[in-house]
Amino acid sequence: MGLVVQKFGGTSVGTIERIKNTAKRVIAEKKKGNDVIVVVSAMGKTTDQLVSLAKELSPYPSKREMDMLLSTGEQVTISLLAIALAEAGYEAISLTGWQAGILTENVHSNARILNIDQMRIQQYLKENRIVVVAGFQGINDHNEITTLGRGGSDTTAVALAAALHADKCMIYTDVTGVFTSDPRYIPSARKLSAISYDEMLELANLGAGVLHSRAVEFAKNYKVPLEVCSSMEEESGTIIEEEVQVEKGLVVRGVAFEDEITRITVFGLKNKITNLSGIFTSLANNNIDVDIIIQNHTVGENPYLSFTIKHEDLRDTTQLLEAKQGELGFDHFEYESGLAKVSIIGSGMISNPGVAAKMFDCLTRNDIQIKMVSTSEIKVSTVIEESHMIKAAQSLHTTFELDVVEQGVS
Amino acid sequence: MGLVVQKFGGTSVGTIERIKNTAKRVIAEKKKGNDVIVVVSAMGKTTDQLVSLAKELSPYPSKREMDMLLSTGEQVTISLLAIALAEAGYEAISLTGWQAGILTENVHSNARILNIDQMRIQQYLKENRIVVVAGFQGINDHNEITTLGRGGSDTTAVALAAALHADKCMIYTDVTGVFTSDPRYIPSARKLSAISYDEMLELANLGAGVLHSRAVEFAKNYKVPLEVCSSMEEESGTIIEEEVQVEKGLVVRGVAFEDEITRITVFGLKNKITNLSGIFTSLANNNIDVDIIIQNHTVGENPYLSFTIKHEDLRDTTQLLEAKQGELGFDHFEYESGLAKVSIIGSGMISNPGVAAKMFDCLTRNDIQIKMVSTSEIKVSTVIEESHMIKAAQSLHTTFELDVVEQGVS
Known part of the structure; x- marks a missing residue:
């Protein structure tokens, strides 16, 4: 065949x-x-x-x-x-x-x-x-x-x-497939029968750990039909493909989370485009992965720059910034460890402007302070205290009705 | 340099x-x-x-x-x-x-x-x-x-x-070099400072285990100067080279021995040259190494053929002979396990016709029955009962004065 x-x-x-x-x-x-x-x-x-x-x-x-x-x-x-x-x-x-x-x-x-x-x-x-x-x-x-x-x-x-x-x-x-969230921590997480490449990409990048993002990108670029399934159990897995039929209203298809995040904030960065690229080039050359980047650049104010790294890269990052402070042109930097990233993912999000608001509302209702926000067409990521990570993920999983509905029947 | x-x-x-x-x-x-x-x-x-x-x-x-x-x-x-x-x-x-x-x-x-x-x-x-x-x-x-x-x-x-x-x-x-015999069993064995390629080849083939025979052959053919030495201790090893200065009278330079030998004897082999080669071709094709071969072929008598194999190859050998009895043309075969091979090696042997006689005399004096003999220009091998192997090796080591004299000073 x-x-x-x-x-x-x-x-x-x-x-x-x-x-x-x-x-x-x-x-x-x-x-x-x-x-x-x-x-x-x-x-x-x-x-x-x-x-x-x-x-x-x-x-x-x-x-x-x-x-x-x-x-x-x-x-x-x-x-x-x-x-x-x-x-x-x-x-x-x-x-x-x-x-x-x-x-x-x-x-x-x-x-x-x-x-x-x-x-x-x-x-x-x-x-x-x-x-x-x-x-x-x-x-x-x-x-x-x-x-x-x-x-x-x-x-x-x-x-x-x-x-x-x-x-x-x-x-x-x-595991038996791709889940709406990590079932080890979110007991109500359910297996998705199908998911799109882009959604899977976000899940992979967000540390869902089932499939490596480079592999998903490759599959997306060459339209390779993927199936993730269990090597131990005889049950159908999750199909990853170009277009996935989504039940009406199900804009969010997964909640991903990742701990051991550290936020670095660089203050007094001279307002030159070369300084900004200089920092990230230096970090990249030292194999330090930078995730969320936020730059606040208002006229008249001394701009600052925040970005997140994995905690394990903290020592390398601080050494690098200290060594290159003069060259990169900034006043000082601070870091905050003990953070986590919690994200919601779904292709349907792009046509539903209220999704991010619903997410923030859910976190606020749970007394969880949002320290950073980053959005893409199919995901909203927030950085919060690590100690609130599971609670946040569980609340979002419930809020977006992932607990109960059979997902992505294709 | x-x-x-x-x-x-x-x-x-x-x-x-x-x-x-x-x-x-x-x-x-x-x-x-x-x-x-x-x-x-x-x-x-x-x-x-x-x-x-x-x-x-x-x-x-x-x-x-x-x-x-x-x-x-x-x-x-x-x-x-x-x-x-x-x-x-x-x-x-x-x-x-x-x-x-x-x-x-x-x-x-x-x-x-x-x-x-x-x-x-x-x-x-x-x-x-x-x-x-x-x-x-x-x-x-x-x-x-x-x-x-x-x-x-x-x-x-x-x-x-x-x-x-x-x-x-x-x-x-x-080990620290090539010895006159295996020091684990023959406590008086001494390290040789030098040995010829041919002597080393015989020692390697006889299971001395220090160097693989194919490597020695390669070294001999390309005249590669070899030195065997200890990776643990700081002392000079044994040099293996083309010509070795031998002290006067020291015709035997090593005693090698190997246990788990089995002798196969094939009776009533039809007197055709193809039968003989047929047996050894079949054995070689099945990766069975044959060592000493003795054929007794007297006019009027039904000839027989004896050869030795490693005991581990016995099952394969008997299965092969049983399967090919008709094709190879013989009456029946017998085997005797529990044998050992003991050999003396030395380039000087070729010009000393009394060496083999001295060896047999030594074994006879020790009440050791010799079951097979094979000779080359630089070695005499005997097959004896396995239980006598160490006694035979030790006696030969003493008889040929390997216990006391510094060997092969080059």
Whole structure:
């Protein structure tokens, strides 16, 4: 029939038993008459263990050597899964990133895929073999092994699905799909049967953790039909596609939240466009992710600039700002830790101007002070005290009627 | 000054501490002003652990997938050692087998090196970097990862030393050199300061275990100066070279022994040359190593054929002979397990016809029955009861004066 790309994360291949179980999932898809490409991550905590080994030798190991080290994790999994498939009577072949023709930028630890040389995979598919590809890794044009960063295996799967025009890309994970909110904290969260790329992108960016945002972007750009489903349970997952039928009135489709946010405020920034870009260029060059940015620039007033970072980047950020104070041209800066970001997401929001107001009203009624606000066409994010995060998320989940209604039936 | 290839086995890189220690050894060589290429094996028991994982999935995993799996072991070590060297302030770069241009036959699990594309290594050496190469692995002309079999890292080191005309190839191991016999069983065994390639080859083939025979052959063919030394202790090792000065009268330079030998005897073999070659071709095709072969072929008598195998190959061998009895044309076969091989080795033997007689006399005086004998120009091997193996080796070690005299001072 068609071509299906299946991706299994570290938990789904964490033990020999789970690898056998994953092989069954792959065989079930093959038995439907499909060609199958399987993308796998490293087993369980392998990547973390390898990182620990390296850190015992050096606090800042070279990224090039880390890529060399970490890429072994997926290579172990692909061979074991291919062995499991062969043992079950199915012809399978494993391919590392470079063997699968996954060409990336000349960047280590966080490279983007530039192109896929499909020749070898196509040949094996023609021979009716199941092709097992190492996720998370590629090769650059200097024949160096590169890796794609966090969630890179998702990106590998989507990129392969796009390049080979797969009919479906299935992301198997340890949850059963995409939820209206994180069910570990919001017990009334419900699984969505479908969600749009853009909504998923916002959820991914907001730390929902189910799918990496780069993978969703890739899927959106190449219109790859995605399905997120459980590798453990036999139930349908969440389909991610271009247009999703939304029940009338359901403008908000998810509530996302993320803790350990720190707000930096820079005061007395000289009113030059180069100063502003200078700060964010410096931060980016040091791999510090900046999220919400607010600039207050009124005539006659000395402008200030606020932005949020992850708490783990605080030390690097303050060191950088201190070192570059003169060059960047500002008076002083302050920071506030212990913050959280709570956001509502939904494509329907764009035609419903009252949504943000309803959100602020809900938070105010719960005595939650809003410290920052950022909006896009399909999301409103607020920064609040970390201690109020769950309460805020739960209240918003109820306010926007996500507790009760079956969502996004497509 | 020159170019030195250093090889460190699994024990020498078995822990983070040992990797740091190995880095010191490498740096010491670099500090002498040499260019340095380091070849490393997988950490400690990694390879065995990976084999166990695969065996949990399949009793007979595909060799191609096993190469994919096992080659990750060395890849982990090279990156960690490169990180350790960088942390100590030395520019280092790790290379997998395929990155180092190690081209092999199209065979999995036991491939021979065909050629080395030196371009990349030469470039890095020019840049004054320490090059860390994954041992045991290569790539064939289908871009498949291959491995070189047991002791393959030794072969990688010697092959690199040969291709790049290194001044020395140092094999660091968990013993301090090559001994007159195995010191674990023969307490009076002494370290040889030098030994010839041919003598080392016989010792390697006889299971002395210090160096893989394929590596020694390679070194002999390309006249690579080898030194076996300890990765733990600061003492000089054993030099392996073309000609070794031998003290007058010291015709025997080592006593080797190996247990778990089984003798197969085939009776009533039809007197056709094709039958004899048929048996050994069949055994070779099934990866059964045959060692000593004795054929008794007297006119008028029905000839018989005896050969020895490793005990672990007994089941495969009997199944094969049973299956091919008709085709190979023999009456029946018998086997005897619980045997051992004890050998004396020395280049001086060739001009001393009394050596074999002295050996047999020594064994007879110790009431040890000799079941088979095989001789070459530099060795005499006997097959005896396994229970007498250590006694035989110790007696021979004393008889040939290996206990007391400093050996092979070059």
